[in-house]
Amino acid sequence: MKNGWRNSTFKVNFYSWLFLLPSLIFLTIFTFYPILKTIYQSFFQSMQGEHDSVFIGLDNYKYLMEDEVFWEVIKNNIWYALGTVPTSIILAMMMACFVNAKIRAKSWIRTFFFYPTVIPTIAIANIWLFIYTPGYGLINHILSWFGIGSVNFLGQSETVMAAMIVMIVWKQAGYFMIFYLAGLQNIPTNLYEVAKIEGTSAWNTFKTITFPLLMPTTLFVFIISLTNAFKLVDHIIVMTQGGPNNASNLLLYYIYQVAFRFWDKGLASALTVIMLMIMVIIAVIQFFSLDRKIHYS
Amino acid sequence: MMKFNFKKNVVLTLTLFLLILAGCTNSTTTKTDDISKGSKKEKIELSFYFPVSVGGPVTKIIDQLAEDFMAENPTIKVNPIYAGSYADTMTRAQTSVQGGNPPDLAVILATELYTLRSMDAIEPLDRFIEDDYINDFYEGFLENSQADGKTWSIPFQRSTPVMYYNKEAFAKAGLNPEKPPKNWDQLLSYAKKLTIKDGSGEVEQWGVEIPSSGFPYWLFQGFALQNGKNLMSDDGKEVYFDTPENVEALQFIVDLSRKYGVMPKNVIDWATVPSDFMKGKTAIMYHTTGNLTNVKNNADFEFGVAYQSANKSYGSPTGGGNLYIFKDIPEEHKKAAWKFIKWLTTPKRAAQWSIDTGYIATRKSAYETKLMKDYVKSFPPAAVARDQLEYASAELSTYNNGRIYQVINDNLQAAIVGDKSPAEALKDAQQEADRILKPYN
Numbered sequence: 212m213k214n215g216w217r218n219s220t221f222k223v224n225f226y227s228w229l230f231l232l233p234s235l236i237f238l239t240i241f242t243f244y245p246i247l248k249t250i251y252q253s254f255f256q257s258m259q260g261e262h263d264s265v266f267i268g269l270d271n272y273k274y275l276m277e278d279e280v281f282w283e284v285i286k287n288n289i290w291y292a293l294g295t296v297p298t299s300i301i302l303a304m305m306m307a308c309f310v311n312a313k314i315r316a317k318s319w320i321r322t323f324f325f326y327p328t329v330i331p332t333i334a335i336a337n338i339w340l341f342i343y344t345p346g347y348g349l350i351n352h353i354l355s356w357f358g359i360g361s362v363n364f365l366g367q368s369e370t371v372m373a374a375m376i377v378m379i380v381w382k383q384a385g386y387f388m389i390f391y392l393a394g395l396q397n398i399p400t401n402l403y404e405v406a407k408i409e410g411t412s413a414w415n416t417f418k419t420i421t422f423p424l425l426m427p428t429t430l431f432v433f434i435i436s437l438t439n440a441f442k443l444v445d446h447i448i449v450m451t452q453g454g455p456n457n458a459s460n461l462l463l464y465y466i467y468q469v470a471f472r473f474w475d476k477g478l479a480s481a482l483t484v485i486m487l488m489i490m491v492i493i494a495v496i497q498f499f500s501l502d503r504k505i506h507y508s
Numbered sequence: 509m510m511k512f513n514f515k516k517n518v519v520l521t522l523t524l525f526l527l528i529l530a531g532c533t534n535s536t537t538t539k540t541d542d543i544s545k546g547s548k549k550e551k552i553e554l555s556f557y558f559p560v561s562v563g564g565p566v567t568k569i570i571d572q573l574a575e576d577f578m579a580e581n582p583t584i585k586v587n588p589i590y591a592g593s594y595a596d597t598m599t600r601a602q603t604s605v606q607g608g609n610p611p612d613l614a615v616i617l618a619t620e621l622y623t624l625r626s627m628d629a630i631e632p633l634d635r636f637i638e639d640d641y642i643n644d645f646y647e648g649f650l651e652n653s654q655a656d657g658k659t660w661s662i663p664f665q666r667s668t669p670v671m672y673y674n675k676e677a678f679a680k681a682g683l684n685p686e687k688p689p690k691n692w693d694q695l696l697s698y699a700k701k702l703t704i705k706d707g708s709g710e711v712e713q714w715g716v717e718i719p720s721s722g723f724p725y726w727l728f729q730g731f732a733l734q735n736g737k738n739l740m741s742d743d744g745k746e747v748y749f750d751t752p753e754n755v756e757a758l759q760f761i762v763d764l765s766r767k768y769g770v771m772p773k774n775v776i777d778w779a780t781v782p783s784d785f786m787k788g789k790t791a792i793m794y795h796t797t798g799n800l801t802n803v804k805n806n807a808d809f810e811f812g813v814a815y816q817s818a819n820k821s822y823g824s825p826t827g828g829g830n831l832y833i834f835k836d837i838p839e840e841h842k843k844a845a846w847k848f849i850k851w852l853t854t855p856k857r858a859a860q861w862s863i864d865t866g867y868i869a870t871r872k873s874a875y876e877t878k879l880m881k882d883y884v885k886s887f888p889p890a891a892v893a894r895d896q897l898e899y900a901s902a903e904l905s906t907y908n909n910g911r912i913y914q915v916i917n918d919n920l921q922a923a924i925v926g927d928k929s930p931a932e933a934l935k936d937a938q939q940e941a942d943r944i945l946k947p948y949n
């Protein structure tokens with residue numbers, strides 16, 4: 212057996228590491244190192260303008276536990292997720308089933324369902340800002356035909372979250388519809404033929420064939436929409452800036468405020484660590500428990 | 509079987525990899541090349557961040573100003589960079605400073621003085637300033653520009669809130685179009701007369717609109733000053749939010765919408781108020797004088813501009829942005845930036861800037877120029893904000909400004925949407941602010 216670097220096992224290992232190296236370096240620089248640095252920074256207090264950070268242990272986390280705005284933000288994010296995730300999934304599934312059937316103008320309808328996804332969120336936010344304007348905005352204009360008074364959707368705490376959810380579902384559903392369409396193509400048509408012969412109702416067909424066989428897609432869409440609910444805050448920046456009084460503030464936007472308006476790096480790092488933990492828990496739940504229940508053909 | 513040439517493959521892969529890495533690193537900017545060259549033949553390039561917070565073609569005006577300056581000063585190149593709102597511009601400037609790559613100069617809120625000082629981002633400008641230059645600026649604007657006896661920034665686009673009112677709507681309601689409401693009682697009674705509902709009880713025209721999105725503290729500060737003292741101490745270390753006079757002021761604002769129905773309920777968006785006014789949806793609006801030219805060009809009715817209504821006295825905050833030169837830039841850049849600032853603030857140019865936008869010309873001598881005298885004669889509202897300066901005080905400015913603004917803005921909005929009573933809202937704001945300012949006391 213040859214020794215040293217002429218050894219074939221060594222060569223294989225060496226090459227493996229060499230090919231992994233580029234990805235590993237990028238991952239380290241842009242993922243592992245930032246995570247570790249953030250966790251490290253969260254134990255320090257570095258207020259605006261002060262160059263030296265002071266070690267304060269878990270004080271940042273303790274402060275967050277007592278911070279009203281933090282709990283408001285978490286509550287908002289949960290409602291926001293509850294509002295956007297099931298709605299987007301169900302709507303997307305319905306839309307996909309609808310356009311999968313043999314109807315006229317199928318391509319046109321698919322285009323109309325899909326185009327909101329293509330427009331950047333910032334552009335959509337500006338358009339919907341106008342749609343929601345009290346008085347002469349589009350929705351209030353239509354409401355006035357029915358004699359209903361002008362509603363300030365974005366200016367009051369009760370309606371602002373709902374308004375955001377509606378807009379985001381409108382944007383996202385088309386995107387998920389595409390995945391469901393692909394998933395529908397994968398269901399063997401002979402299953403439907405059998406169901407038709409046996410005289411199963413449309414609802415039962417859906418319940419026993421379509422829905423279970425779409426579960427892989429549903430899991431995928433579920434993960435995407437849930438992480439989006441935490442990840443995407445562009446519309447908040449444009450439309451409400453978290454207001455009124457933090458009624459539409461989400462976790463990521465709060466992190467932005469603390470980091471870049473208040474320049475409190477320690478607190479922002481603590482918030483980021485919390486957000487990271489939430490995302491990891493979501494991923495763990497989905498992959499370990501839901502994955503088991505899905506039937507992969 | 510292929511010959512497995514170990515050495516050759518290793519060298520190849522590593523070379524490729526290094527090439528990729530080299531391609532990913534940023535090339536140094538031409539600015540640093542200029543610094544290292546230091547020769548006078550190279551143009552000095554200045555990056556200039558500026559915000560836009562009012563309607564009208566402001567970006568075009570700034571670009572034109574830069575062009576004109578460069579035509580007179582061929583060795584200096586000014587790059588005006590639009591940076592969004594005041595808050596966005598401040599964030600961008602702070603990020604650049606933190607990243608070790610500050611802009612050369614920027615227009616930032618005058619109130620960010622303490623924040624920029626505590627970041628060590630700026631230095632006093634006194635060594636550039638001549639006496640008769642600085643004394644020509646209005647004291648009201650210098651209050652937020654000077655600290656510890658030194659001048660840190662130069663007033664550029666400064667304003668106060670003013671009351672715009674629709675003269676035609678006044679006439680229709682049976683009010684004298686030349687007599688705007690002078691005090692809170694009159695404001696309320698006029699607004700009641702000016703609120704017009706249609707057949708189904710929906711409001712067609714509101715009596716008054718006071719914006720409350722984004723930075724409601726600014727408008728609130730006016731009412732607070734009309735009823736009592738300013739919201740903070742002179743040294744930026746204390747705030748006075750929950751005084752009984754302030755509670756009364758906030759209650760008045762909230763009552764306008766919730767009790768008397770003369771103002772739309774809940775948060776009123778800053779940017780849509782001028783369009784509402786120009787469309788006739790509101791007869792009176794409180795807004796920055798910086799929108800004056802925009803309204804003048806686009807309103808198809810006669811309108812007037814007046815001081816905000818008084819209570820115990822007239823009162824108003826100042827507002828707007830100053831020109832700051834940043835600390836960690838080369839000395840030639842500082843000199844060039846100062847040249848640009850001096851050029852921008854000559855009396856004639858300050859007058860022209862005011863005419864183009866409606867911002868108050870920051871120097872007294874600007875109002876003595878023929879250009880300005882003629883303009884004021886033809887359009888008297890142009891002088892109202894300037895005259896209101898007599899009653900103006902420094903804008904809310906403290907250490908850790910961003911946080912304090914957040915706290916007072918959130919609580920003002922909470923009162924406006926009815927989530928908290930004015931007393932509760934201001935008490936919460938005071939408590940939170942005291943906690944935030946404790947390290948500085």
